[in-house]
């Protein structure tokens with residue numbers, strides 16, 4: 206298994222849709238074959254279309270607010286006394302997280318496909334909130350599938366979705382979290398694919414959904430590359446790009462421009478959800494070498510038992526609380542281009558405490574997993590090492606959890 | 616001739632469609648699901664047995680409930696095989712089709728799974744999330760062991776694609792009546808469904824085409840012209856109801872199957 210240079214990772218799959226010959230693909234019911242094929246044809250056509258690209262860039266700039274800022278975390282760097290720590294403030298994007306890129310592109314695609322209805326899944330509620338925003342902006346009717354456990358713990362985003370006129374469909378099956386929301390959303394699409402477009406909230410699902418999502422979030426690293434060059438007048442010799450990984454859309458978007466670099470120069474570090482400190486449940490399939498399996502239409506490493514039943518997961522962060530992971534991250538792991546590790550709930554909370562005490566930023570629990578890793582490794586790193594964390598979500602949605610766990614919310 | 620083919624031959628002689636039932640192995644427990652099978656086999660022509668999965672992306676509420684109930688009761692794939700084996704010992708000529716999701720098979724190993732299917736007497740396999748052409752290799756492996764791999768076609772399948780699928784199919788093809796997960800209400804008129812059915816049939820008259828999804832006591836008679844009709848969710852629902860009311864699911868489900876059979880005889 207080898208990565209190719211100069212070809213975006215999302216395009217390094219074979220004719221059957223597999224990355225590295227075994228990750229991804231299309232394990233879908235017959236009914237979805239045609240809609241997936243139609244979507245694939247449409248996307249492959251418009252992604253190179255000048256008019257569409259102009260439209261995308263227009264909305265990325267004027268609606269999403271690109272570029273999001275890149276800033277040095279002076280106090281945190283000084284406090285830890287090692288590497289220089291920076292943050293890419295993707296949480297500044299309209300709506301408060303990276304999910305807006307994928308949502309906007311899917312809404313544009315939905316319009317082009319002539320469909321009036323759009324549906325999507327959500328865990329942390331950001332994917333749902335952003336889809337509801339984009340739907341409203343482009344005049345689409347929107348339904349969001351969300352596990353009842355997540356609806357309870359991410360209330361502010363539910364309020365936002367409803368305000369945007371979206372219907373939230375509560376999902377009661379299974380563990381009542383993101384994994385069940387995605388299943389229910391796919392089932393809904395099976396029944397309504399003739400007039401409804403489906404958005405999957407991360408780089409997971411059948412091949413084309415991985416591609417559309419990765420193509421959309423790649424904007425993050427296009428901006429970052431320019432920002433790094435402007436900050437350092439060159440690409441520094443030692444960079445570490447740290448990103449939390451749920452499905453992996455944020456991480457792919459943050460890394461995509463840098464995958465061709467030697468890993469000695471630019472190390473890619475993905476941080477999964479380790480769950481509560483002493484819990485056996487986690488949402489870290491890559492860190493814990495979970496077996497290859499099929500979930501939501503794709504082959505990827507997935508937390509499961511010997512019988513092929515998908516495991517329950519547990520994480521304080523609803524956005525990372527997912528047993529699977531993107532096929533492209535499986536490839537990055539197996540080719541050793543990226544390194545994956547996990548942070549516990551407690552480590553993420555401690556990271557939140559430290560970062561918000563020292564800096565004027567307010568990262569949500571998902572990126573706090575990435576900050577936890579930055580805090581862990583930075584003290585041992587040299588002063589000329591540049592650590593960059595993708596602060597890909599805003600903590601407003603975590604208000605209730607933070608109040609309970611830390612007694613405070615910034 | 617395969618048992619599946621003979622079952623259709625028999626029902627054609629009787630000038631009626633074959634009745635195919637779907638129940639989940641281990642629902643509402645291991646023993647009861649076997650009893651249900653043995654009892655309904657007196658009226659059903661082919662028994663489809665679901666092996667449960669906890670992230671079923673194409674099943675509606677009824678079958679999901681059955682699958683969760685079976686898993687909660689600790690059903691394992693080896694139990695599914697032992698149910699089939701036991702069933703087949705008392706009903707040698709009744710065809711059994713196992714139906715489920717690919718991850719369960721994949722974790723077991725394709726070859727391993729097919730070999731054990733053969734050993735316990737499985738006649739056919741339906742894998743919901745392994746569509747054509749992705750299923751080509753797997754279907755070939757099944758054929759080698761004289762196990763029918765059952766292809767699915769749906770209202771979204773283009774005629775061109777359908778042609779290829781039928782060509783690659785074995786004795787039986789499953790036509791999904793409408794855009795729906797299992798257990799949805801029949802939202803297309805029987806006339807439309809049969810029109811589409813006839814188109815599929817035209818590709819190859821020798822293939823047995825069954826219609827499934829949304830078939831209940833109410834709708835079954837209107838689709839009588841088909842080679843076979845599958846009823847699943849209505850039976851799963853009956854098991855749920857029986858459990859709720861603390862009644863014997865074996866009697867209740869058998870009664871429904873008896874009625875279904877009467878409606879198409």
Ligand SMILES: Cc1ncc(COP(=O)(O)O)c(C=O)c1O
Pocket residue numbers: 302303304328329330331332406407408449450451452453454455456523524525569571572597598599
């Ligand atoms: C703020 C935030 N970060 C990260 C994630 C994880 O998703 P992914 O890894 O797909 O970017 C989510 C998902 O909901 C999120 O809301």
